[in-house]
Amino acid sequence: MSDAMAQRRPLALGLSDDERQLQDSIERFIDHEYDLMRRRAALAEGGDDPALWRQIAELGWLGACLPETDGGYAQSPKEALILLEQFGRGLVLAPVLDAMLVPSAILRAAGQGEREAGLLMAMMSGERRLALAWAEPGRRYDLRPLTTQARHDGHQWRLQGTKATVLGAPQADTLLVSAATEQGSVLMRVPADAPGLSMTSYLTIGGQSAADLFFADVRVADDALVASAESAGAALQAGWDWGAAGACAEALGAMRAALTLTLKYVDTREQFSQRLSRFQVIQHRLAAMALELEYSQALLPLLTAHLDQRGQRSSAVIAGVRSRISAAARMVTGDAVQLHGGIGVTDEAAVSHYFRRVVALDQAWGGHRFHLQRYRQQRRDHDLIHA
């Protein structure tokens, strides 16, 4: 028991007053200022809504997501998860996870918080955005870099290789790039406009912009090294844990909204001279969806308890929770589409946006099967809560 406590934060069930206040204000903002039209407009602009990003920063929510050690005012990862959950519910297209949370988690885990204090402040004020470039062509979720290589020529670092589907890269001013060296994997900070760096940008099905990056002898100074071979593996894992966990919070909000939409729809749509909600088959399906939602929500505190805690056990718990929530989110949003019938698979229908968002969140940070496998490999004991 005490061992487990040492490895994680105390489990906080429910919300504190401050947390509830934050949640209420985000909820209000979304209900008044955000809708599918605004999302569509951002999609038409390549997945970016710079005015929204400024607004979110001015409201202080980016700062609310980062811990005090980074200059923010989060008491725990919960504030960030609250924001993501609400953004998931509202289909808000803003790269909080990719441009802020994942990169800052990496800087933190690499012990760069102090050195990068200026950068972190600029991120919280919405001026700067980062992106993590980890994936390489054809290598799925292998975190170890191989085809992107860095070599020190005595004066500077020189980077060569490719990265695939880097979320948020087209809007980032700085990239955190994993690269292989003779000593092992490292993480480098590379300006997006560095000579020799080119990218192909596109939209993902979740609405985010992404790019494939090509490094042709990109040169960066010594101080671009964010994490050396000793610390890069753990730093990358910390960032990934945030990605996987944050995606769960967002998926949770999306599931809830998709369920709400479906409840409304089946209560108005009539076939065979009755409302769809009168069919028991449909009632049971909705009940099963509600159960999945409830169980996903129940698991969330484990994420808060384990994020930013170093060590394999925390990563394993996050993977386990992720596998459960990810599977549930796919099921719930998939069934929501099914219960809408033909209209459910159209771009016009909000429910298809929730489904696509959930699929993208699953795909971007490893799906339920992948994380179940990770959990199985890394778990230490049979009890995720008490050890």
Added chain:
Amino acid sequence: MDTLDSTEMRAFRREVRDFVAANLPKPLEQRCRQGFHPSKEDMREWTAILHGKGWSAPHWPTRYGGTGWSPLKRMVFDIELAEAWAPAPSPFGLHLIGPVIYTFGTEQQKERYLPRILDGSEFWCQGYSEPNAGSDLASLRTAAKREGDCYRVNGQKIWTSQAQFADWIFCLVRTDNSGKKQNGISMLLIDMHSPGVTVKPIITQDMDHYVNEVFFEDVRVPAENLIGEENAGWRYAKFLLENERTSSAYLPQAKQDMKRLRELIDRMRDEHSEGIDDEALDTECAALEIEVAAHELAIYRILTDNASSQADTAASMVKIQGARLQQRLSALWVEVLGMHGLPLFQPHREHDFGDPAAMGAMSQFLIRRAVSIYGGTNEIQHGIIAKRGLHL
């Protein structure tokens, strides 16, 4: 008794394979391999090639241009084509309205329509569903009023696949409002180029355009375009469904998907062993291989069972299972691709980056959510099994 393993069947398979190898144009093969939906031109071209060999409609009676093959042999044929990356032809003429026309149509109708379905020169679409008549199809309201030697048609269809390029639509229309809903429906063949027909696109979640709304505003349709008798349309619609019990089960597509998936995993394993070394993926892939085999044999049972007392329920079962397989196989395909699965098409289409097999994966996964909805939803199919099969 039919068997798959006779020398004759083996020789037949080889013949089909050799024919495809020699005649399928490379660009068509390439697009199919990558998982793209066949374009109108692809379908037209391939149907014409098959027609040249007398193979465009194997299931039709020989006097209308079919082959006289047994149902099992036809399925084997379809599987061979799919596994050789041939695009599936448009089903609406060849599989849906063609058989209705040669079974219930007039001689004039047979002469007018069948040859152009057979050679791929005319495209058809299916006008059944309406905004308020989806699962409850019999509630349809698009009205056809007899006026001399014409019908005047007014109303709206929705979800009409391929209406944007079809030459003809076979429509269920209401010709009588007095009795039971099913008894006032007729089947009309309507020229899509007629004045008063408007087609509006619907974009699906894969951001593509297959389905449409079709509006009819005082469209005049010659009375000779009526199929069979007035008010007997429901019967023809049911015949149409029953005639093709197994084609909505997507067996050839499932086998093609399985092959594509295996090839993709093997190639990735050769090129970058580590990322793909994932027991969880292998387990799902293995489970799907078993599922596909069960599906194949369930379909062969339908095709070779003469008693067929359980025919409708078996047809519903393979429809449900076929839809599940379409969804699970494409989900695994996307899952195998990892980050490459995230974009819809780009940049692979333009820059040939990443795995070429990635190109159509996500778009297929997304559109296949519709497979459990169209042609009778999974829920409706379960209802049929419960009612007609289990007598509940």
